Amino acid sequence: MTRRSTALSAAVLALAVLGVALVVVPRVLPPGPRPDFQLPVTCGETWILGTYPGHDDFDIDFFPAKGSAWGRPILASYAGRVAEAGVNGTLGSRTPDNPKGPHGSGAGYWVKIDHGGRWETQYLHMLEPPMVTKGQRVRTGQQLGRIGSTGKSGAPHLHYEQRAARQKQEAHFAGSPSGITTDTREYSVRRKSTNCPTPSP
Structure with missing residues (x-):
């Protein structure tokens, strides 16, 4: 191999390594500080946060402590940009008028919000199409859809x-941990929402 071809091969290899680094490094950077997340439900309401075996660690199901869950507002738990909004999987046909209808697959109507610093939240099983669209900026407490x-x-x-x-x-x-940490058993906790509108100055 000539000196020129050796130098060319080294240059190509260096560019390849740099390209891989540019792709990989952003993915391995640690997340930034945790945002001040709030409960994704109406200010002042008490909700039951639960899980069960096979649900997956850290996943939370929200049920109101009083009254029906159908149609309750789902709120952004922190400000950010909508990364996904629409249908994941299939919808099924369960509605308030037909609560025992066939269920679908996946998340159904859902929203994912990018909060920056590599933090995101996800909201699944909405009643109808989300009230927000992909790319839209949302504020803490803004309604995303209905349960x-x-x-x-x-x-x-x-x-x-x-x-x-x-x-x-x-x-x-x-600022406080939810207490939902593992799906090895069925359990729940109760939390009161402080996802309240910010008073105008």
């Missing part, structure tokens, strides 16, 4: 997740 039972859902509820660098995390609300 339903689309997708693979046995009853009306909100399935909620917090993720950092694409990995599920124990959800924190108003």
Whole structure:
């Protein structure tokens, strides 16, 4: 091999390594500080946060402590940009008028929000198409949709997740851990929402 071809091969290899680094490095960067997430439900209401075996660690199902879940507002738990909004899987046909209808698959109507710093939240099983669209900026407490039972859902509820660098995390609300950490057993906790409108100055 000539000196020129050796130099050319080295240059190509260096560019290849640089290209891989540019693709890989952003994916392995650690997440930024955890945002001040709030419960994704109406200010002042008490909700039951639950899980069960096979649900997946850190996933939370929200049910109201009082009254029906159908149609309750789903709120952004922190400000950010809508990364996904629409249908995941199939919808099924469970509605308030037909609550025992065939269920679908996946998340049904859902929203994913990018909060920056490699943090995101997900909101699944909405009753109807989301009230927000992909790319839209949302504020903390802004309504994203209403609770339903689309997708693979046995009853009306909100399935909620917090993720950092694409990995599920124990959800924190108003600075405190939720207590939902494992899916090895069925259990629940009660939390009161402080996702309240910010007073105007």
